[in-house]
Amino acid sequence: MYKVAVFVGSLRRESINLQFAKALAKLGASKFTFHFVELGDVPLYNEDLWVDPPASVLRLKQDIADADAVLFVTPEYNRSIPAVIKNVVDWGTRPHGQNSWSGKPASIVGASPGNVGTAVAQAQLRSILVPLGLLLLGRPEVYFTMKPDLIDENHDIIPDSTRKFLQGYLDKFESWIAKVA
Numbered sequence: 001m002y003k004v005a006v007f008v009g010s011l012r013r014e015s016i017n018l019q020f021a022k023a024l025a026k027l028g029a030s031k032f033t034f035h036f037v038e039l040g041d042v043p044l045y046n047e048d049l050w051v052d053p054p055a056s057v058l059r060l061k062q063d064i065a066d067a068d069a070v071l072f073v074t075p076e077y078n079r080s081i082p083a084v085i086k087n088v089v090d091w092g093t094r095p096h097g098q099n100s101w102s103g104k105p106a107s108i109v110g111a112s113p114g115n116v117g118t119a120v121a122q123a124q125l126r127s128i129l130v131p132l133g134l135l136l137l138g139r140p141e142v143y144f145t146m147k148p149d150l151i152d153e154n155h156d157i158i159p160d161s162t163r164k165f166l167q168g169y170l171d172k173f174e175s176w177i178a179k180v181a
Ligand SMILES: Cc1cc2nc3c(=O)[nH]c(=O)nc-3n(C[C@H](O)[C@H](O)[C@H](O)COP(=O)(O)O)c2cc1C
Pocket: 010, 011, 012, 014, 015, 016, 017, 018, 075, 076, 077, 078, 079, 080, 111, 112, 113, 114, 116, 117, 118
C-alpha cells in the first residue's frame, strides 16, 4: 500500500479536478492511500519567510516527505498550470539544499470540461518537475474530459471503458513506484 500525496491544482469546492482525484482515490483504494495536500493556505513564495516558516509550509514539506509518491491533478489555466501548483512546487524546493521533491516517484493527470484538455498544462508541469528530480511516470497520459454521468456522487466512475482505462493507469503508477522507489 503506497501513500500518495495528492496535489489538486484547484481550490474551488466544485472543482472537477477534485472530483476526478476523489474518483481515482476510490478506484485505487486497494493499492494506495491518497492524502489530499492542503494548498490553499500556503502563502505566495517569499524567501524572507524562511526565518520563521509558516506552519502551512512546514506541513507541506512534511506531507511530501511522508509520501511514497506524489500525484498532481491539474487544471489548465490560460495554457499553463495554476499558480497554486507552481507556488507549492517552489516551496518544496527550498531551503536551498533541502529539495523535498528529489527522488519522489510522481505522476501528472488533469481534468477539463473541454476536448482540448489539459495537455499544455501537463507538458509544462512535466518540464518543471523533471529538473527537480521527481521521477515521472511517462505513460499512460491522462487527459480527463469531464462530462455528466462519468463520475457519480459517490466518486464511482460509471462507464466501464473509462474505469478500465483509469484502473490500468493506476496499475502502471503502482508498478512505477515499485520500480523506482
Ligand atoms: C483563469 C482560467 C483560465 C483557464 N484557461 C483554460 C485553458 O487554457 N485551457 C482549458 O482547457 N481550460 C481553461 N480554463 C477552464 C478550466 O478548464 C475549467 O474552468 C475547469 O473546470 C477548471 O478546473 P476545476 O474545475 O478543477 O476548477 C480556464 C479557467 C480559468 C478559471
